Amino acid sequence: MLVICSVVDGTNWNQVRENSMSDLKSMILEMGNRARQASRKVATMEPGHKNTALQEMADLLRTETPTIVAENAKDLAAAEENGLTSAMVDRLRLDEKRIDAMARAVEEIAALPDPVGEMENIRVRPNGLRLGHVRAPIGVIGFIYESRPNVTSDAAALCLKSGNAVILRGGKEAIHSNMAISAVLARAVEKAGVPEGAIQIVPTIDRDAVGHLLSMKEYIDLMIPRGGKSLIERITRDSQIPVIKHLDGNCTVYVDEFADLDMAVPIIVNAKVQRPGVCNAAETLLVHSKVAEKFLPAAAATLMEKGVELRGCKRTVKIVTKAKPATEEDWYTEYLDLILAVRVIDTFEEAVDFINHYGSHHTEAIITDSHTRAMAFLRAIDSSCVHINCSTRFADGGEYGMGAEIGISTDKLHARGPMGLRELTTAKWVVFGNGQVRG
Amino acid sequence: MLVICSVVDGTNWNQVRENSMSDLKSMILEMGNRARQASRKVATMEPGHKNTALQEMADLLRTETPTIVAENAKDLAAAEENGLTSAMVDRLRLDEKRIDAMARAVEEIAALPDPVGEMENIRVRPNGLRLGHVRAPIGVIGFIYESRPNVTSDAAALCLKSGNAVILRGGKEAIHSNMAISAVLARAVEKAGVPEGAIQIVPTIDRDAVGHLLSMKEYIDLMIPRGGKSLIERITRDSQIPVIKHLDGNCTVYVDEFADLDMAVPIIVNAKVQRPGVCNAAETLLVHSKVAEKFLPAAAATLMEKGVELRGCKRTVKIVTKAKPATEEDWYTEYLDLILAVRVIDTFEEAVDFINHYGSHHTEAIITDSHTRAMAFLRAIDSSCVHINCSTRFADGGEYGMGAEIGISTDKLHARGPMGLRELTTAKWVVFGNGQVRG
Numbered sequence: 001m002l003v004i005c006s007v008v009d010g011t012n013w014n015q016v017r018e019n020s021m022s023d024l025k026s027m028i029l030e031m032g033n034r035a036r037q038a039s040r041k042v043a044t045m046e047p048g049h050k051n052t053a054l055q056e057m058a059d060l061l062r063t064e065t066p067t068i069v070a071e072n073a074k075d076l077a078a079a080e081e082n083g084l085t086s087a088m089v090d091r092l093r094l095d096e097k098r099i100d101a102m103a104r105a106v107e108e109i110a111a112l113p114d115p116v117g118e119m120e121n122i123r124v125r126p127n128g129l130r131l132g133h134v135r136a137p138i139g140v141i142g143f144i145y146e147s148r149p150n151v152t153s154d155a156a157a158l159c160l161k162s163g164n165a166v167i168l169r170g171g172k173e174a175i176h177s178n179m180a181i182s183a184v185l186a187r188a189v190e191k192a193g194v195p196e197g198a199i200q201i202v203p204t205i206d207r208d209a210v211g212h213l214l215s216m217k218e219y220i221d222l223m224i225p226r227g228g229k230s231l232i233e234r235i236t237r238d239s240q241i242p243v244i245k246h247l248d249g250n251c252t253v254y255v256d257e258f259a260d261l262d263m264a265v266p267i268i269v270n271a272k273v274q275r276p277g278v279c280n281a282a283e284t285l286l287v288h289s290k291v292a293e294k295f296l297p298a299a300a301a302t303l304m305e306k307g308v309e310l311r312g313c314k315r316t317v318k319i320v321t322k323a324k325p326a327t328e329e330d331w332y333t334e335y336l337d338l339i340l341a342v343r344v345i346d347t348f349e350e351a352v353d354f355i356n357h358y359g360s361h362h363t364e365a366i367i368t369d370s371h372t373r374a375m376a377f378l379r380a381i382d383s384s385c386v387h388i389n390c391s392t393r394f395a396d397g398g399e400y401g402m403g404a405e406i407g408i409s410t411d412k413l414h415a416r417g418p419m420g421l422r423e424l425t426t427a428k429w430v431v432f433g434n435g436q437v438r439g
Numbered sequence: 440m441l442v443i444c445s446v447v448d449g450t451n452w453n454q455v456r457e458n459s460m461s462d463l464k465s466m467i468l469e470m471g472n473r474a475r476q477a478s479r480k481v482a483t484m485e486p487g488h489k490n491t492a493l494q495e496m497a498d499l500l501r502t503e504t505p506t507i508v509a510e511n512a513k514d515l516a517a518a519e520e521n522g523l524t525s526a527m528v529d530r531l532r533l534d535e536k537r538i539d540a541m542a543r544a545v546e547e548i549a550a551l552p553d554p555v556g557e558m559e560n561i562r563v564r565p566n567g568l569r570l571g572h573v574r575a576p577i578g579v580i581g582f583i584y585e586s587r588p589n590v591t592s593d594a595a596a597l598c599l600k601s602g603n604a605v606i607l608r609g610g611k612e613a614i615h616s617n618m619a620i621s622a623v624l625a626r627a628v629e630k631a632g633v634p635e636g637a638i639q640i641v642p643t644i645d646r647d648a649v650g651h652l653l654s655m656k657e658y659i660d661l662m663i664p665r666g667g668k669s670l671i672e673r674i675t676r677d678s679q680i681p682v683i684k685h686l687d688g689n690c691t692v693y694v695d696e697f698a699d700l701d702m703a704v705p706i707i708v709n710a711k712v713q714r715p716g717v718c719n720a721a722e723t724l725l726v727h728s729k730v731a732e733k734f735l736p737a738a739a740a741t742l743m744e745k746g747v748e749l750r751g752c753k754r755t756v757k758i759v760t761k762a763k764p765a766t767e768e769d770w771y772t773e774y775l776d777l778i779l780a781v782r783v784i785d786t787f788e789e790a791v792d793f794i795n796h797y798g799s800h801h802t803e804a805i806i807t808d809s810h811t812r813a814m815a816f817l818r819a820i821d822s823s824c825v826h827i828n829c830s831t832r833f834a835d836g837g838e839y840g841m842g843a844e845i846g847i848s849t850d851k852l853h854a855r856g857p858m859g860l861r862e863l864t865t866a867k868w869v870v871f872g873n874g875q876v877r878g
Contacts, residue, residue, distance in 0.1 A: 040795060044818045117818065125840055129829060134817065138851055217675075221851055236656075242681060242852050263874040270876035356479060378573065378869055379483045379556065390568060390872025399877070400868065401564055412577055412660055413681050414853040417868045429839065429856045430817055433829025435702040437709035438838070 024204070028212035031167055032219030034197030035140040039165035041195040043137045047114035053192035054110035054157055058103040060188040061153060061181070065099045071180035072149065079173055091148050092174060102153045102181075105404060109157040112403040115422045116163040119430065127436050133427040137163030139221035141424065142213050143406070144235060146171035146227030152181045156199045158406050160189065162424035165198045167220065169213065171227070172205040179203060214239040224419075226407045244415055246407035248334040249279030249362035251392045254351045254377070256368035257288040261295050263389060264367040268299055268340075270391040271365065273306045277336045279408060280363050280385075280395040284331065284341045286351050289315070292344045296320050300342075308338045315344040331358040348373055352380045359383060362410050363395040363417075384410060384417035463643070467651035470606055471658030473636030474579040478604035480634040482576045486553035492631035493549035493596055497542040499627040500592060500620070504538045510619035511588070518612055530587050531613060541592045541620075544843060548596040551842045554861045555602040558869065566875050572866040576602030578660035580863065581652050582845070583674060585610040585666030591620045595638045597845050599628065601863035604637045606659065608652065610666070611644040618642060653678040663858075665846045683854055685846035687773040688718030688801035690831045693790045693816070695807035696727040700734050702828065703806040707738055707779075709830040710804065712745045716775045718847060719802050719824075719834040723770065723780045725790050728754070731783045735759050739781075747777045754783040770797040787812060791819045798822060801849055802834040802856075823849060823856035 042050075061068070072094040079089045115135050122132035141164050143155045152170060159166035170178035182201035189199055202209050214223065217240045225235040226246040236243055253271050255264045271282035287295055292315065300310060300320040310316070311330050312323035323342060330341040331354075345351050355364050365387035366377040374388045385395040397405030397418035405418045415423035481489075500507070511533040518528045554574050561571035580603050582594045591609060598605035609617035621640035628638055641648050653662065656679045664674040665685040675682055692710050694703045710721035726734055731754065739749055739759040749755070749762035750769050756762050762781060769780040770793075784790050794803050804826035805816040813827045824834040836844030836857035844857045854862035 040819070040821070043821070044815075123840060125838070129833060129838075131833075131839060134825075136818075136821075139821065237679065240676065242850070244852075260874075266876050267874065274877055353479075374871075376483075378867075379575075380479070382479070382482070382575075382578065383867065385868040385870065386573075387870040388872060390870055390875040391877050393877040394568060394570075394870060394872075394875065395868070399564070399568075400570055400870075401562060411681070412865045413683075416865055426851045426855055428817075428822065429824040429834070431824065431826040431829055431833060431839075432813075433827060433833075435699075435706065436829040436833065437705050438713055438830050438832040 024206060024208055025212050028202070028209055029216065029219070031197075031200050031202070032140070032213075032216040035165040035167055035200060036219045038195040038197035039137065039139045042160065042165055042198050043116070043139070043163045045163065045194070047116075049193070050114070050161055050163070051110045053160060053189045053194045054106055056188040056192045057153065057157060057185050058106040058110075060184050061099055061103040061106070064180075064184045065096050068099055068177065068180045068184065069094055069096070071176040074176040075174055084173070088173075092177070094149055094177060098150065102150045105150070105154055106157040109154075109161050109404050109421075112161065112421055114161065115425050120427070128434065129436055130432040131429060134430045135422070135425045136428045138424060138426050139164060140219060141166045142169070142220045142223040142241065143167070144169045144210065144213075144223065144225045144227070144231070146231060149174045149177035149181060151226075152178045152201070153185060154404055155406055156182070156185050158404060158421060158424060160194065160198060162421045164424060166200070167213065168199070168201040169210060170201070175205050210235070211238060214241060217241050224406060243411075244409050244413075244419070245411050247410040248360045249281070249408070249410075250283050250332065250334045250358070250360040251280060251363045251365075251395075252284040252286055252355050252359055253282045253365045253367065253392060254286040254355070255288060255291060255295055256348065256351075256366055256370065256373050257290040258370035258373060259288075259291060259295070259367040260369050261291060261298070264295060265299050265302055267365065267367055267389070267391050269302050269306065271393055272303060272308055272340050273338065274391070274393055276338050279334075280392050281336070282340065282365070282392050283334050284343070284358070286354060287316075287342070287344050288348075288351070289344050289346045292316075293319055296342070296344075303340060306338070308340050310340055310342050312342040313344055316342045319344075334360065348376065352377070356380075356382050360410060362408070363387060363392045365390065365392050384408070463645060463647055464651050467641070467648055468655065468658075470636075470639050470641070471579070471652075471655040474604040474606055474639060475658045477634040477636035478576065478578045481599065481604055481637050482555070482578070482602045484602065484633070486555075488632070489553070489600055489602070490549045492599060492628045492633045493545055495627040495631045496592065496596060496624050497545040497549075499623050500538055500542040500545070503623045504535050507538055507616065507619045507623065508533055508535070510615040513615040514613055523612070527612075531616070533588055533616060537589065541589045544589070544593055545596040548593075548600050548843050548860075551600065551860055553600065554864045559866070567873065568875055569871040570868065573869045574861070574864045575867045577863060577865050579604045579606065579658060581606050581608070581659045581662040581680065583608045583649065583652075583662065583664045583666070583670070585670060588613045588616040588620060590665075591617045591640070592624060593843060594845055595621070595624050597843060597860060597863060599633070599637060601860045603863055605639070606652065607638070607640040608649060609640070614644050649674070650677060653680060656680050663845060682850075683848050683852075683858065684850050686849040687799045688720070688847070688849075689722050689771065689773045689797070689799040690719060690802045690804075690834075691723040691725055691794050691798055692721045692804045692806065692831060693725040693794070694727060694730060694734055695787065695790075695805055695809065695812050696729040697809035697812060698727075698730060698734070698806040699808050700730060700737070703734060704738050704741055706804065706806055706828070706830050708741050708745065710832055711742060711747055711779050712777065713830070713832055715777050718773075719831050720775070721779065721804075721831050722772065722774055723782070723797070725793060726755075726781070726783050727787075727790070728783050728785045731755075732758055735781070735783075742779060745777070747779050749779055749781050751781040752783055755781045758783075773799065787815065791816070795819075795821050799849060801847070802826060802831045804829065804831050823847070
């Protein structure tokens with residue numbers, strides 16, 4: 001079967017035989033090779049040049065709105081045909097306003113400081129060597145995502161600004177939208193003199209393409225998967241390339257015995273209900289037994305008023321009779337919905353052990369007025385983000401003041417938590433000498 | 440077949456049936472579980488407590504010198520039986536002086552600043568949140584090495600000081616020495632109240648043990664392999680756990696057309712001959728054609744006087760008639776010996792492209808008095824360490840002022856170049872609030 005794909009980046013792959021493994025593999029390999037070549041050039045582009053290219057991207061997204069909307073309509077039609085929920089269809093939909101927001105996001109990334117070339121901790125050694133770190137692009141990023149189409153332009157802009165080449169692979173539901181957006185971006189950067197191959201998208205929904213990407217360790221330096229658990233697990237299992245995962249957020253708020261309970265209620269309510277479908281929303285509430293009888297009725301009343309279903313341990317259910325009994329499974333679950341697991345614990349240590357065991361190491365908050373407890377929580381909790389006396393919902397690149405993020409890493413290495421421009425770079429060592437040799 | 444293994448860390452694995460896959464797997468799983476439990480406790484130990492344990496380690500290494508020497512004798516006997524070269528046997532040998540040096544290395548690690556808990560870049564957001572990074576242990580490190588037995592105590596000390604639990608897996612040539620050292624270290628730290636399981640060694644040379652280690656992603660956070668290419672390749676291929684590789688150093692010195700040639704000669708000589716068997720020794724010399732006729736005869740004379748064999752491109756061989764002709768393979772080769780590949784190039788860009796293509800991304804040096812060239816080299820070279828007007832031999836944790844190192848990473852993510860205490864930690868986000876919720 002011959003499938004004619006759109007030309008997405010000015011190359012001559014007019015025809016991609018999806019059924020031919022070897023053709024698919026050569027195409028992906030060729031994408032990798034072009035990305036590697038491009039990455040060497042993008043790495044040394046001046047900030048002003050990259051910003052001009054980003055402005056071209058924003059401008060062309062606006063100019064090409066009708067094309068993108070037309071391609072998006074194909075995805076919407078397929079989505080309705082395939083019975084996606086109206087919420088999912090809405091997430092997929094692009095219109096002039098949403099495309100303008102994408103363009104503005106690209107402009108905001110252009111306005112951020114350029115991390116490439118920043119020098120850090122340059123020190124002087126006794127022999128006169130000046131040495132320290134200099135930030136450099138990672139090289140080629142493989143970004144696999146199952147998200148709204150706007151992520152395509154966000155990711156392309158973040159990678160270009162940080163001096164990396166990127167190979168994008170979006171979800172099949174958004175293939176027409178993503179390819180239209182990528183084609184626009186590739187045309188824009190080409191106009192600005194960015195090397196061909198700096199921004200590419202895999203032009204097929206064939207799942208084997210992902211396997212080929214994951215094997216190209218000579219061409220791709222880092223894989224960033226962002227999506228559902230099964231996608232992330234497949235990529236972690238099969239990748240020959242380092243992976244930084246963007247996995248689930250089973251976040252906990254712990255109300256300590258020394259909590260200011262008037263502060264604790266609005267924080268758990270905000271953490272649960274302000275936007276329940278995102279990874280930094282709270283899924284579990286732990287309450288110290290010394291304050292449970294006072295705190296839980298007040299918290300439960302407000303939460304239930306906002307439509308939250310509570311699933312509690314035995315002691316919770318005794319205090320809040322409207323709560324359903326929780327199962328073991330509940331403590332592991334990221335609901336992404338107006339449901340909250342609630343558990344009464346007897347000691348601070350029990351709270352810490354519970355979180356490190358059942359949590360997903362994303363974001364946890366403690367509500368306490370004890371300085372000792374706050375600092376002990378910070379040390380003991382093995383999560384990307386540890387919040388003291390504030391909502392888990394702040395775990396976000398924008399809220400942290402980093403600007404746009406490519407995702408929130410749930411891994412420990414290289415980047416933990418929100419991953420912005422700086423996290424898309426690495427640190428090389430630089431040594432400035434004037435003739436030193438080692439004795 | 441039943442093989443009785445030593446009890447290396449106070450547990451009751453007296454018998455390990457090496458031929459039984461499932462027993463081996465359960466033993467490795469149990470090691471992982473104990474390491475994970477221990478890591479939670481080690482992570483929150485105070486610096487003073489860790490330093491006491493490190494001092495116990497140093498003291499007991501000295502006290503138990505006769506035991507270690509006796510076990511080492513078994514490895515030496517086996518080595519001679521297996522026909523290892525006398526240089527290899529010498530590397531393996533432990534005596535009182537060498538064990539004292541191991542103890543001193545542990546004391547030096549104790550004296551380094553503790554990275555755990557250091558806060559960085561704490562900033563204030565408009566809503567009053569104070570947030571930034573706090574350094575935290577990685578968790579459980581799996582360290583697989585084929586090195587001298589002293590690496591066992593270095594690695595154990597570095598991991599403990601940085602708040603991590605470690606599972607060690609040494610080379611089969613040193614199994615008795617490594618197990619004796621680990622047993623001593625485990626006893627020392629137990630005496631100091633460090634949780635059982637913080638320092639463990641795999642008590643068998645069965646290769647399947649490595650496979651089991653590499654699959655335990657719930658128990659091990661990071662694998663650090665240090666050894667030959669085939670070991671590293673196997674681990675990278677099979678690991679389900681993030682890996683930071685310590686691979687080869689095919690390092691290049693580039694003598695630019697604007698080089699001070701009187702500076703260039705001692706630098707290339709030092710980079711090649713001061714210690715040819717290590718990863719930061721130079722393996723290739725690139726010379727700009729504008730200075731080749733002046734520079735090469737002088738450099739070649741000194742190098743050959745020191746016993747260096749030169750393998751040159753056609754133009755090199757014309758200038759230095761005693762040089763042998765180089766093959767394509769030579770440009771890729773890490774000799775670790777008194778051999779140097781030499782190539783004349785016509786442009787700066789050619790030098791950069793050559794290094795990024797043939798090099799191993801470890802350490803490269805440029806000799807130039809052009810500021811423009813120096814800074815362009817720094818930007819364009821995709822290596823862990825970029826040296827300007829000094830020897831490649833300085834690429835080392837000690838020379839960089841970091842103290843001891845667990846190795847020199849040739850990976851790009853998390854740690855690039857010498858990997859010391861700081862690189863054995865990760866950065867969590869901390870957010871200090873006083874009741875903030877997201878609007």
